[in-house]
Amino acid sequence: MNLKLSISFLLVSLLSLAAFGQRxxxxxQKVDYSMDIDVNEKTFQYDGKMTLKYSNHSGQSLNKVYFHLYFNAFQPGSMMDERLKTIPDPDRRMVKQVNGKPESRIASLTPEQIGYQKIKSIRYNGQEASFKVDGTILEVTLPSPILDNSTATFDLTWTAQVPEQIRRSGRNSAEGVAFSMTQWYPKMAHFDEFGWHLDEYVGREFVAPFGDFDVTIHINKNYVIGSSGKLQNPNEVKGYVKNAKVKSKNNKASWHYKVSNIHDFAWAADPKFVVDSAKSKGGITVYTVYLPTDKTIVDNWKTALTMATDFFDYTGKHFGAYPWPTYTVVQGGDGGMEYGTATLVTGGRNLKGLVGVIYHEAAHSWYQHLFGINETVDEWFDEGFTSYIEELAYQEIFDRPQVRALNPIGMAYNAYIKLALSGKEEPMSLLADYYNSNYAYSNEAYSKGAVFAEQLGYIIGKENLQKTFLRFYELWKFKHPTPNDFKRVAEEVSGINLKWYFNLFLNTTRRIDYGIAQVKDDHVLIRNKSDLAMPLDILVEYADGSKELFYIPLREMRGEKPAEQNYPVYQGVKRTVLTDWFWTRPVYRLPLSKKAKAVTIDPTQRLADVNPQDNSYKQ
Known part of the structure; x- marks a missing residue:
């Protein structure tokens, strides 16, 4: 290609990129952390020093900045503590039973058991900065503003105490892990087009700016650490290199980690940890760091390691390449929680449970960590899409074609429909902390969010959904997309308007309910019994044994999905596209050319119909 053509091609490509979903x-904003941490393993306290470079690209000057101090939530009287006292179904890990009733474990913590992060000093570009702490938020007033397109340097010193293991972070987990260090450092709050995100730590998750981390942890030389990032000195610490000569000072080894383009950093430490590793076909080194409690546990972790490498190969192919060189699965915490290039999971599980939680947390490397999704606002976009990826990978790697043939996430559909019929459903766009129950939150974020993704494939076509995921990856990796950005990509890929679907399924509790009202020799009457209209696939089997698939697009779509011959139930079946239906008309008349003996609405079972019993007719 000559130079003129090359330049023209580049310009066209850039213009196409701008028109294809980028707002x-x-x-x-950007953050770069350099931290030095000195741990006292006997008191579960540590001293921290941090230099933070903060780059402002917002188009305005900033007179204040904010940090999260998550450990402060683990104190009696905190918002997290009070929430446990009032929510009808508190997280069982965070309460204890007293006289048959749940009581907050935080409420009874002693001063030696609570968590805290106490800021000793903050310097801004070399000057002392004033600050105040309100719950889990640190507010810093600057002696001079951070100008647009400039970078400021903050130097912080602090001391902290690791709380009893109650939620995610903590000391001495139920499985015996000494340190589960998640959400453990003063973390710069996120500032974007919507303003500062200053959510108190009540129990849900987070959003943060991308940046680079350079972290050194000094801890007793007998400890082994599993962490975000890539270990820079494996020959000087315990566990990673056979016959390593552990380098120590004052009986402490120094663990040095670096990683770029992540938005949170986590680690765990215990003297009994062992380390295994394997490399995926795509070149990702996956580490497992766990307690070798017994032979069964060791065997499970070794098998799970192999399956984890398979996961990264599968997901990289279908959702975009994993961009970091390492991923570390560490035993710790109280369940499973994702962080930059690492996760902490409980490890005393059977193989299926262990692989499942690893797949879920590793899938968060896409939805949430490659795309810095605001989990406090769009929790379904994070957890739901992650659950969707997890299940697809699990079925593929475990070779379950009978499940993949139809709806791969049928269990999520069942959970969502149960919620929708329970009277406890709330709009999926509700802020994560504000759900009236954990039951509603979990089934909205995880189950209904996954249903949203699979049902989107029903609307735009399975192949278009696959193209949407990959195109979204190219446009939005290492950025902070909103659901509307995903919608725009899906619309560009498919040529279908999706405003109605995103609005009604996310922002309301309206339900889908279609039924076959009448079957005659020359027609079928389909009724929309609900207030949420959808396009329909209707499979008709005639009395002579032939079949025909009728597709009824929704007028609001302003387009049609292509034929989906990849579904066995559709293969070799004539497809007829009918006149579009619209939501103001409750009944649709489907014409027949000959007598039908069976009619099925949505034979692939991807329509989240809350009452599917009347979706089929058989003579």
């Missing part, structure tokens, strides 16, 4: 004027 004009997009900007994001």
């Amino acid at each position: 004009k004027g997009y900007w994001q």
